Amino acid sequence: MPNDKTSLHPSGKLQITFQELGHIYTDSFSNEYTSSTTLVHSAFEQFDAEKTAAAKSVKTGIPVQQYIQEWNQNRDDASSAGTRLHENCERQILGRFTDMHQPADDAERLEFRAAWNEVEKIKSAGFLSLEPEKLIFSPRFRVAGSIDLLVKKAPKQYLILDWKRVKEIKYTGFHNRTGIHPATFDLQDCNFIHYSLQLSIYEQILRMENYIEPDVKVEKWLNVYRPDGMFDHVRCADLQYAAMMLMACNVTNDNLEDIPF
Numbered sequence: 001m002p003n004d005k006t007s008l009h010p011s012g013k014l015q016i017t018f019q020e021l022g023h024i025y026t027d028s029f030s031n032e033y034t035s036s037t038t039l040v041h042s043a044f045e046q047f048d049a050e051k052t053a054a055a056k057s058v059k060t061g062i063p064v065q066q067y068i069q070e071w072n073q074n075r076d077d078a079s080s081a082g083t084r085l086h087e088n089c090e091r092q093i094l095g096r097f098t099d100m101h102q103p104a105d106d107a108e109r110l111e112f113r114a115a116w117n118e119v120e121k122i123k124s125a126g127f128l129s130l131e132p133e134k135l136i137f138s139p140r141f142r143v144a145g146s147i148d149l150l151v152k153k154a155p156k157q158y159l160i161l162d163w164k165r166v167k168e169i170k171y172t173g174f175h176n177r178t179g180i181h182p183a184t185f186d187l188q189d190c191n192f193i194h195y196s197l198q199l200s201i202y203e204q205i206l207r208m209e210n211y212i213e214p215d216v217k218v219e220k221w222l223n224v225y226r227p228d229g230m231f232d233h234v235r236c237a238d239l240q241y242a243a244m245m246l247m248a249c250n251v252t253n254d255n256l257e258d259i260p261f
Contacts, residue, residue, distance in 0.1 A: 053068050085225070113229065160199050196237040200237075
């Protein structure tokens with residue numbers, strides 16, 4: 001497929017393919033991998049659109065389907081805009097300027113301009129290497145993902161950067177709600193924790209699968225776009241133990257439904 005991506009494992013013995021259609025990761029032996037995004041989502045209660053829309057409908061009289069259609073449209077619009085931003089950042093870093101998206105309106109022009117300036121700051125910072133959309137995977141844990149930008153800051157220092165365009169970074173769950181998995185029982189169900197957990201999973205894959213040296217320092221940051229045309233830089237929490245537990249459970253729980261007793 002045209003938009004499929006492949007990546008070789010550091011061992012040189014295995015390759016993974018990411019199929020954009022369906023968001024599927026498979027290795028050279030056709031083994032399917034869990035995406036880091038799916039793994040994180042599994043550790044927290046999922047949004048029940050039907051239930052929430054029904055409750056709101058009782059109060060407002062607005063039909064349930066109208067709420068759901070509006071939410072779906074907002075989700076699709078946000079996903080499309082996020083993809084365009086990510087692709088522009090990647091292509092700018094790689095020097096593929098003619099492939100960059102042109103802004104659809106003034107709001108996106110402001111966003112693209114801010115992202116351009118942010119990327120130029122990164123490019124001129126004197127880092128040793130920049131790897132956008134770095135595809136990584138762990139055969140031992142059957143987990144894969146794509147890092148927005150892996151930066152080698154110095155011989156023993158790396159940065160994992162993640163581009164975000166969200167209304168707000170929240171640090172507590174609704175009514176202090178926490179996760180539903182043993183790895184997340186004591187973690188707030190909020191986007192700051194979700195993002196931190198995902199980047200902690202990336203760090204553990206990088207270390208365990210020898211993408212980076214085991215003794216290096218790794219920092220994890222969110223580059224969060226604000227509607228006023230600026231980026232906030234938010235340092236992620238270190239959730240290595242929760243990340244390891246989630247990945248371990250991904251393997252030990254695999255195919256349990258096939259056991260005939």
